Amino acid sequence: MATVKKVLPRRLVGLATLRAVSTSSVGTFPKQVKIVEVGPRDGLQNEKNIVPTPVKIKLIDMLSEAGLPVVEATSFVSPKWVPQMADHAEVLKGIQKFPGVNYPVLTPNFKGFQAAVTKKLYSMGCYEISLGDTIGVGTPGAMKDMLSAVLQEVPVTALAVHCHDTYGQALANTLTALQMGVSVMDSSVAGLGGCPYAQGASGNLATEDLVYMLAGLGIHTGVNLQKLLEAGAFICQALNRRTNSKVAQATCKL
Numbered sequence: 001m002a003t004v005k006k007v008l009p010r011r012l013v014g015l016a017t018l019r020a021v022s023t024s025s026v027g028t029f030p031k032q033v034k035i036v037e038v039g040p041r042d043g044l045q046n047e048k049n050i051v052p053t054p055v056k057i058k059l060i061d062m063l064s065e066a067g068l069p070v071v072e073a074t075s076f077v078s079p080k081w082v083p084q085m086a087d088h089a090e091v092l093k094g095i096q097k098f099p100g101v102n103y104p105v106l107t108p109n110f111k112g113f114q115a116a117v118t119k120k121l122y123s124m125g126c127y128e129i130s131l132g133d134t135i136g137v138g139t140p141g142a143m144k145d146m147l148s149a150v151l152q153e154v155p156v157t158a159l160a161v162h163c164h165d166t167y168g169q170a171l172a173n174t175l176t177a178l179q180m181g182v183s184v185m186d187s188s189v190a191g192l193g194g195c196p197y198a199q200g201a202s203g204n205l206a207t208e209d210l211v212y213m214l215a216g217l218g219i220h221t222g223v224n225l226q227k228l229l230e231a232g233a234f235i236c237q238a239l240n241r242r243t244n245s246k247v248a249q250a251t252c253k254l
């Protein structure tokens with residue numbers, strides 16, 4: 001029993017030390033993070049019911065209004081394969097093009113984390129390669145190993161990460177990438193999305209949760225959290241579903 005009493009104060013001292021360490025490591029994070037909002041494409045393309053085009057357009061406009069610098073608007077895939085994206089031309093025509101906002105229609109999508117593949121894409125002229133854990137099984141240790149390998153081949157400025165939250169690891173994995181200098185992160189408003197090939201796969205990392213964490217770390221994103229929450233509430237209502245964002249759940253007044 002006496003040992004327990006002795007151990008306890010030591011542990012508290014340990015915590016204080018840890019806190020000091022974490023404050024200094026914050027200084028090594030990127031000063032600014034670019035969030036790539038993938039909800040309208042990656043999120044909605046996994047919806048079974050066809051989302052009306054005006055709903056997609058309004059969502060994209062609300063996300064732009066919230067200050068997201070990049071909003072993945074749609075995908076030029078065959079409607080035979082992804083019927084949800086059949087209205088890509090109408091969506092692109094209908095959205096307000098906010099100055100300074102990019103609306104990419106497709107990102108390279110490849111399976112696995114092979115450094116060789118990443119190097120090939122980079123040498124082919126991809127200015128930004130989004131490393132995707134689309135089934136969300138990775139953990140921070142795996143993220144660290146993968147990034148260490150990839151960083152041998154391509155500069156960190158060419159990388160983005162794309163994490164799904166199937167096993168609840170998305171925010172931790174994204175933080176690991178941030179600690180390694182990655183400053184472009186994919187996320188999806190309200191945590192929309194899932195993977196039709198991964199059983200029980202939940203959505204992407206919720207943009208609201210990412211913005212909240214980055215704000216807490218003092219990292220600039222340019223995103224207005226309140227407006228983002230409104231965009232999330234809008235799409236959840238339109239889809240008649242509950243948000244996957246913890247921040248949205250915590251701040252919901254209802």
Ligand SMILES: [Zn+2]
Nearest residue numbers: 042134193204
């Ligand atoms: Zn995804």
